[in-house]
Amino acid sequence: MHVNAGSADRESRRLAWCVALLLRHAPDAVAPALWTRLDAPARRFLCRDERLPGSAVTLLLRGGGEEDRRTVARNPHVLGRPLPGLPGPARYAARPAPAPALLATLRSELGRPLQPPPDGAETVALLRRHGSRRPRIPLDVLRLGGPPAPALLLREHARAPLPPGSVEALLLAGGLDAATALALLDTRAAPAYGPDWHRPAVRAVRAGILTFDELAAAVAPAHRTLLLGRAHTAGRLGWNLAEQAGMRAALTRVLRPHLGDDPRLWAELERHAAAFPGTLPELAAAVAAGTAADAAAGPRPPEAVPGLAEAVADLAPGPPPAGGGVHRELALASLAVPNAMGDLREDVRWVRACLDRGLLTGADVVRHKAPAAWALDEDHWLGEVDGPDRHDRPGAFLAARAEAERLLDAALGTDPGAWWDTARALPDFAGTLPELLAAVVSGDYREGVSHRS
Secondary structure, eight states: OHHHHHHHHHHHHHHHHHHHHHHTTOOTTTHHHHHTTSOHHHHHHHHTOTTOOHHHHHHHHHHSOHHHHHHHHTOTTOTTSSOTTSSSHHHHHTSOOOOHHHHHHHHHHHTSOSOSOOOHHHHHHHHHHHOSSOSHHHHHHHHHHOOOOHHHHHHHHHHSOOOHHHHHHHHHHOOOOHHHHHHHTBOTTOSOOOTTTTHHHHHHHHTTSOOHHHHHHHOBSHHHHHHGGGTTSSSSSOOOHHHHHHHHHHHHHHHHHHHTTOHHHHHHHHHHHTTOOSOHHHHHHHHHHTOTGGGOSSOOOGGGSTTHHHHHHHHSOOOOOOOOHHHHHHHHHHHTSTTTTSSHHHHHHHHHHHHHHTSOOHHHHHHHOSSHHHHHOGGGTTOOOSSTTSOSOHHHHHHHHHHHHHHHHHHHTTOHHHHHHHHHHGGGOOSOHHHHHHHHHHTGGGGTTTSOO
């Protein structure tokens, strides 16, 4: 009996691990369909898995059951979310009272005592005055009279966008729904923005309010949406490496259906993004239709937005890999042999050496490494380091995530059944990821053809 229970736990854990790997690349419309098909033990293992991506955490917190939320809250690997011991509404509500000097400043700005508390219009005025940098003072302002009513908040933000520190404070203080948070990230009416413009978007994901797909669809203007793909080391609050990969995947899901692999359309995207006032989906549709120039807000050249050209280049399809001779062929062949060096640590050293010498790229590993589950899990070929990003080869990491995203999207699209079939086949599949996807699409894996002899 104990043997059977242990075997069932092992199978549930392996399936949860593979579902977590696929959730890194699944669009929001597909993700809930994956975990709702898991039985209760596998679902508990999924909520405790260290590979659970940020968007999946947000969707579980938003639409999962009470047991899902409790289990996620006990997951020590879900970093940066509103969980015990991490920043969230409860922690900020417990902050010390505002300093007397700040209270005196706020009294003078209001022109009256702080009792009765500031009303909604007065709170908005204080948020405008004190939100140009960090959210500390706006958080103290919100403690005086509470957040303004959503209708007033959105009306004032549409008239003139609130500064990023105040938007971040509103997200931290809690109580905002996803629709209000998305509206606060539309800053197309702002004439300029400072170095901390990206913080509200990062905080919305970290707070479990929004997903990457929602950011990619709603942030405006479009060039700021593109720049979010490069907010890895921007300031003190930026994406970690896994979050940056998730943001880039969401941007690619928006752009790929319109632009495909046409370099002319990608060049048009870069040319018109700086002056386009709308969202990224609107820009991509306009570029594909050839009407982006008509919607431009003015003659603003691309070089007026630092980093925009690099942000587009990060997402655009790259050139085919150059031939590396016999050494590259040997390196690719070694990827197809699990534990080719006889030990996982030696495998990691070998792959890292090949990456450093330019014989392999992260995309090569995803396409050629076997088994497919190991290719999707960077720990099995890149190793881990003692740092917040866990991996010290960001180029290879991001290239691998982008290639996995491309392969999975091309094969599975938004079909929940196909994603679920891939999740069930992944734990025991001995071949590469392209072989697995071909087997799932054709249905051969059900007859066992997917297992290498």
